[in-house]
Amino acid sequence: MNLFEIFRENIVTLVNEMIEAQELPEGLxxxxxxxxxxxxxxxxxxxxxxAMVLAKAAGQNPRQLAAKIADHLALLDTVETVDIAGPxxxxxxxxxxxxxxxxxxVLEQGIAFGDSDLGRGRKVNVEYxxxxxxxxxxxxxxxxxxxxxxxxxxxxxxxxxxxxxxxxNDAGSQVDTLARSAHLRYREALGETIHAVxxxxxxxxxxxxxxxxxxxxxxxxxxxxxxxxxLAEFRTFSVARMMDLVREDLKGLGIEQDVFTSxxxxxxxxAVDDVLKTLEDKGLVYxxxxxxxxxxxxxxxxxxxxxxxxxxxxxxxxxxxLKKSDGSWTYFTNDIxxxxxxxxxxxxxMIDVFGADHGGYVKRMxxxxxxxxxxxxxxxxxxxxxxxxxxxxxxxxxxxxxGNFVTLxxxxxxxxxxxxxxxxxxxxxxxxxxFDLQKVTEQSRDNPVFYVQYAHARxxxxxxNALEILSVDHIGDLDLKNISFAAIKDPAELELIRTMAxxxxxxxxxxxxxxxxxxxxxxxxxxxxxxxxWNKGKDDARxxxxxxxxxxxxxxxxxxxxxxxxVIASGLAVFGxxxxxxxx
RNA sequence: GGUCCCGUAGCUCAACUGGAUAGAGCACUCGCCUUCUAAGCGAGAUGUUGCAGGUUCAAGUCCUGCCGGGACCGCCA
Numbered sequence: 001m002n003l004f005e006i007f008r009e010n011i012v013t014l015v016n017e018m019i020e021a022q023e024l025p026e027g028l029x030x031x032x033x034x035x036x037x038x039x040x041x042x043x044x045x046x047x048x049x050x051a052m053v054l055a056k057a058a059g060q061n062p063r064q065l066a067a068k069i070a071d072h073l074a075l076l077d078t079v080e081t082v083d084i085a086g087p088x089x090x091x092x093x094x095x096x097x098x099x100x101x102x103x104x105x106v107l108e109q110g111i112a113f114g115d116s117d118l119g120r121g122r123k124v125n126v127e128y129x130x131x132x133x134x135x136x137x138x139x140x141x142x143x144x145x146x147x148x149x150x151x152x153x154x155x156x157x158x159x160x161x162x163x164x165x166x167x168x169n170d171a172g173s174q175v176d177t178l179a180r181s182a183h184l185r186y187r188e189a190l191g192e193t194i195h196a197v198x199x200x201x202x203x204x205x206x207x208x209x210x211x212x213x214x215x216x217x218x219x220x221x222x223x224x225x226x227x228x229x230x231l232a233e234f235r236t237f238s239v240a241r242m243m244d245l246v247r248e249d250l251k252g253l254g255i256e257q258d259v260f261t262s263x264x265x266x267x268x269x270x271a272v273d274d275v276l277k278t279l280e281d282k283g284l285v286y287x288x289x290x291x292x293x294x295x296x297x298x299x300x301x302x303x304x305x306x307x308x309x310x311x312x313x314x315x316x317x318x319x320x321x322l323k324k325s326d327g328s329w330t331y332f333t334n335d336i337x338x339x340x341x342x343x344x345x346x347x348x349x350m351i352d353v354f355g356a357d358h359g360g361y362v363k364r365m366x367x368x369x370x371x372x373x374x375x376x377x378x379x380x381x382x383x384x385x386x387x388x389x390x391x392x393x394x395x396x397x398x399x400x401x402x403g404n405f406v407t408l409x410x411x412x413x414x415x416x417x418x419x420x421x422x423x424x425x426x427x428x429x430x431x432x433x434x435f436d437l438q439k440v441t442e443q444s445r446d447n448p449v450f451y452v453q454y455a456h457a458r459x460x461x462x463x464x465n466a467l468e469i470l471s472v473d474h475i476g477d478l479d480l481k482n483i484s485f486a487a488i489k490d491p492a493e494l495e496l497i498r499t500m501a502x503x504x505x506x507x508x509x510x511x512x513x514x515x516x517x518x519x520x521x522x523x524x525x526x527x528x529x530x531x532x533x534w535n536k537g538k539d540d541a542r543x544x545x546x547x548x549x550x551x552x553x554x555x556x557x558x559x560x561x562x563x564x565x566x567v568i569a570s571g572l573a574v575f576g577x578x579x580x581x582x583x584x
Numbered sequence: 585g586g587u588c589c590c591g592u593a594g595c596u597c598a599a600c601u602g603g604a605u606a607g608a609g610c611a612c613u614c615g616c617c618u619u620c621u622a623a624g625c626g627a628g629a630u631g632u633u634g635c636a637g638g639u640u641c642a643a644g645u646c647c648u649g650c651c652g653g654g655a656c657c658g659c660c661a
Contacts, residue, residue: 036600039607049603052641062641086604087641132661172661263661293657295585306658317587317657324659331661359588360656383589385654427597430589432654434596443623446610454623462620469620502600509600521598524608535625538616546620583623 002116002504003102004046008035011050014072023068028057037502044083044091045498051088062088099494100485102501106563107481111570114503118511119160125342126152128353129250129257130167133242134178135204137249137408140355143384143433145408146424146576148353149255150516151382153574158511163347164257166246167338170239171263172331177201178242179235183222185211186234190220210241252412253420254576261341263334271337272329276322278340278372284310290318309336314367332361336368343369343377351380351514356430359383382514384429390436415441418577422449425575426520443583448524452568453580455527458534459565460581462545466558469548480559487556490543492533496560499529500567507574516574523571530564 011033018024033054038047051066058065063084070082070090081093106113128148131141152164169175181202188194189212197203214222214237222230243260250256266272279285288308292301307323309332322333342350350369354361362381369379389396389411412420419440426448427433443450463475472478488494503522510518537544545557569579 036603039599039604043604047604052603056641089604091604130661169661174661290658293586296657298658301658304658308658321658326659328659330659335661356589356655358656358661361661362588383655385589431597432590436596445624447623448609450623451609454621458621458624465620506600513601518598518600521608522600528608531624532626534620535616535622538619538622538625541619544620583621 002508003501004035004037004505007046008033008048010076011035011048011069011073015050015054015069018068018072024054024058028054030054037498037505038089038091041495041498043085043089044081044093046094047089047091049089051084051090055088066090096489096494099497099501100488103485103488103497103560103563104481106500106566107559110566111573113500113567114507114570115157115159116504116508116511117159118508119155119158121159121161122349123163123347124155124160124349124351125163125165125345125347126155126351126353127165127167127342128152129246129255130169131246132169132172132174133239133246134174134202135242136206136245138406139387139389139408139411142253142408142411142420143387143424143429144353144355145250145253145255146421147382147384147429147516148351149253150421150425150519150575151351151353151514153576154507154511154516154519155514157507157574160349160511163259165259165261165342166257167335168239168243168260168262168264169331170235171267171334175235175239176231178238179231180227181207182210182214182234182238183227183230186214187211187223189215190223206245207238210238213237213241249408252409252417254417261338263338266337266341267329267334271341272333275333275337275340275372279309279336282371284313284371285322286310286319288319290321309364309368309371311364311367314370316363316367320364332364332368335365336372339365339369339377339379340372343373348373348377349380350377351382353382353384353429356383356385380514382429385432387424388432388434390434391438396437418453419449421575422452422520422577425516428515428517448520449577450583451531452523452527452572454583455530456565456568456572456579457581457583458530459561459568462561463558463565466546466554469546470551470554475562478555478558480555480562483555483559484552485556485559487553488560490536492529492536492543493560496526496529496533496564499526500563503567503570519571519574523568526564526567526571 012030015024015028015030015033019026019028033048033050035046035048038044050069051062055062055065066084066088070084073079073090073092074082078094078098079092080095083091085091126148129137129141129145131137137145149164152162156162177200184194184197184201185207188208214234276285286308287305289303289305290308292298304325306321308319309322311320312318320332321330324330339350352365362383365381366379369377415437423435423440440447440449445451467473467475470478506518506522510516533543545554545561547554572579
């Protein structure tokens with residue numbers, strides 16, 4: 001439980017006591033009471049809206065009620081100051097001893113500081129990337145990959161039992177195209193000259209090793225046979241190779257998902273028949289004719305009876321087709337089967353991370369999930385907007401035609417994994433963002449990755465110097481968590497501790513909102529407070545961390561530094577970014 | 585035409601799910617290096633939160649309608 005929750009409970013308790021003492025009427029809605037950090041630090045350490053949300057039902061003026069609550073609040077040991085402000089905010093300040101206790105918590109818990117039981121171990125499935133297995137990952141996949149992965153880590157930290165998952169779309173027509181592309185390269189490997197890759201096949205060089213491997217394994221066995229003979233074999237082989245590429249690319253980003261589910265395996269196992277029966281039993285499948293989309297006139301539109309899912313019963317705008325005109329199932333149908341599979345594996349909460357181009361798919365998928373689970377499962381879909389790659393302020397074209405920077409691997413090679421991860425998480429995922437390749441590798445205030453990493457490196461630098469001066473080999477030997485922190489009392493130091501103490505709450509609010517980008521802003525703020533304190537040591541030598549003539553002060557300061565480094569590392573861990581100990 | 589996302593300082597973006605005087609960074613001006621990493625710090629200016637209504641003690645946040653940008657719109661995935 002974070003410290004704001006603790007004080008919220010304290011206030012609820014004392015309001016209940018006031019009700020018992022008949023200072024307040026019964027039947028008040030105490031759930032609306034909250035305790036937050038005030039927007040302006042000058043307002044104190046904590047603030048509560050209790051008086052304002054209770055005033056109306058209590059039949060009292062908010063400020064007068066605030067004064068009464070404040071009187072009770074002031075009796076708590078940890079509360080030093082209480083003020084009433086504005087329309088009835090109760091602002092209060094906590095004792096230095098309390099903040100020292102927070103710092104001790106950081107040192108005791110280490111990277112685990114901020115772990116929460118908010119999720120109470122509930123199972124959540126986070127599915128992300130799920131790119132077609134037809135080639136290496138493209139830069140366009142980066143944001144979804146990083147967002148999904150950070151979201152999963154964030155939810156884990158917040159106490160959910162998270163499974164990360166990749167859905168392999170290996171049952172559609174595009175994997176047949178992949179197989180044909182492989183066959184072309186297979187012929188090439190056997191000596192045939194390929195002048196140009198025909199339209200409709202995948203032209204990338206990455207298909208050449210696939211063809212070569214098939215030639216080496218099977219010789220000319222498939223060379224003069226019809227497509228029907230080799231298609232399935234080539235498809236299976238190529239998909240496996242492509243997934244190897246994908247996994248390698250993901251690993252380059254520090255991502256290793258727990259489960260890879262094959263669409264084809266699901267289909268082969270009868271999952272689609274199964275889901276169709278489930279929907280039919282609920283009376284949600286019928287054959288009907290859809291209206292053409294309004295305002296648009298598709299050239300080849302003709303009214304046609306289709307097998308439809310009653311998506312409109314669950315909030316979608318139109319009913320959605322389950323069967324193609326050739327009798328095979330649509331992607332949507334298979335995807336419903338997949339979500340039913342996830343549900344049956346025990347996931348009542350699922351999160352899908354999609355690209356913005358799948359926005360039109362959200363309603364139907366949520367509708368379907370509600371339908372198959374009888375409302376028991378909840379699906380959240382996070383849409384990731386486009387990232388505009390820039391260089392020197394100029395937009396970069398990412399199309400395959402222009403030939404530059406198409407793969408995720410290229411991007412990682414250019415700026416590094418940690419930079420890609422951090423920068424992708426500095427913006428809310430459903431807003432478009434710019435990614436300037438120049439800026440993100442600069443070592444300046446303008447580059448948040450550097451700025452945060454530098455704060456951590458500075459902490460490590462101080463600790464290294466201190467160990468030398470104190471003639472100690474290992475930081476653990478100093479037993480920092482059991483020393484006195486009495487020397488930590490400068491306002492800038494306490495501000496730093498307050499910021500650290502806010503981390504557990506931030507984890508919870510970010511997890512609830514499913515918005516990992518908030519961690520980036522938090523880390524930036526923490527780094528700012530640290531850099532600021534560092535520089536105060538220039539104006540005021542007493543604020544420097546190491547004092548050779550004062551061991552007790554030095555140790556207390558080292559404890560502060562160490563806890564800052566730990567909280568930064570704890571935050572970076574949510575992003576899957578390694579904290580660096582040195583910048584060179 | 586419909587659905588979804590977005591619209592906040594000159595620029596890039598926050599705003600803890602309805603709270604106080606809407607905040608950071610960049611850019612601009614001015615200070616700070618015999619110092620634990622100046623790769624940094626401090627000070628200063630900037631707003632009709634796209635527009636118009638509504639809901640209430642309180643709206644950037646919720647509701648309605650417009651305006652502007654983006655994504656998508658039966659048998660691709």
